[in-house]
Amino acid sequence: MEKYEEAAKSLRKSMKGIGTDESRLIKEIVNHSNSERQSIKEIYLTMYGKTLEESIKSEISGNFLEGVLALLEPVEKYEAKCLRKALKALNTNEKILIQTLCPKEAYEIENLKLVYNTTYERSLEKDIVTECSGYLGRLLRSVVSCGRSENYRIDFSLAKKEAQELYDAGEGKFGTDESEFIRILCTRSFPQLKATCDIYQEISGNDIEKAIKKEMSGDLEKACLAIVKSCRNKPAYYAEELYKAMKGLGTNDESLIRLIVSRSEIDLDRIKCEYEEMYSKSLYDAVKSETSGDYRKLFLSLIGN
Secondary structure (H helix, E strand, O other), rough: OOHHHHHHHHHHOOOOOOOOOHHHHHHHEEEEEEEEHHHHHHHHHHOOOHOHHHHHOOOOOHHHHHHHHHHOOHHHHHHHHHHHHHHHHOOOOHHHHHHHHHOOOHHHHHHHHHHHHHOOOHHHHHHHHHHHHHHHHHHHHHHOOOOOOOOOOOOOHHHHHHHHHHHOOOOOOOOOOOOHHHHHEEEHHHHHHHHHHHHEEEHHHHOHHHHHHHOOOOHHHHHHHHHHHHHHHHHHHHOOOOOOOOOOOOOHHHHHHHHHHHHHHOOOHHHHHHHHHHHHOOOOHHHHOOOHHHHHHHHHHHHOO
């Protein structure tokens, strides 16, 4: 308790008087875990009669503010907020839905659904049905139904059978049976899917990612690839998505903030390793070259050199 009181006092001090002590603010945010930040927020409200977020909003702005507010949210509540924003936009943001939902295990989806449904008093599944049509809508609905197996023991005879079924549904026929891809990709555990993908190459002679790119297009292709890449190497999938967020002219700061914040206490260290191996540049250096000011300082502190 005393530790959190000291942190609350330090945060208050960083915002008191003329100007803001951004370095102190960053240090207090980054040096505490997400669960510790929730305790600090509670004590801050008790001590000063206003929320920490209210105080911060009056002091900073832009991507720096967005990053700090994201870090102050419980992770599942933050991801639920991102999903709600993606679903209620004039044009549904399928990229956020795919990046947030497709790599998750069934128990993670269950927890996220509960937070979404409680926070917004509406059903995530029903919102997806309303906002996402076609095969992508069916795939996402299948993912949020939480039917993915959590049996991590690999059945190699099943992997061989379903690798053949995937081949027969795509490369092995004229046209594509998307329903078969959805059925297998959304029901099997990630270790089981990895075995299926490995055997697929033996049957087809092609990597399954290449087959998906050949047989599908648009957001359905991206969703199927997200599942396949996640079953093979989830940190590598996120490393690639971070690279895409920073690639080309301008940085997609929304994606950069969301991906780093949501993975910061799960597998960010592994993402950093994969990023450097894939792109011969550290994630730290990549973010440093694409951001500026206190926004840069916040995320470099979070990533760590």
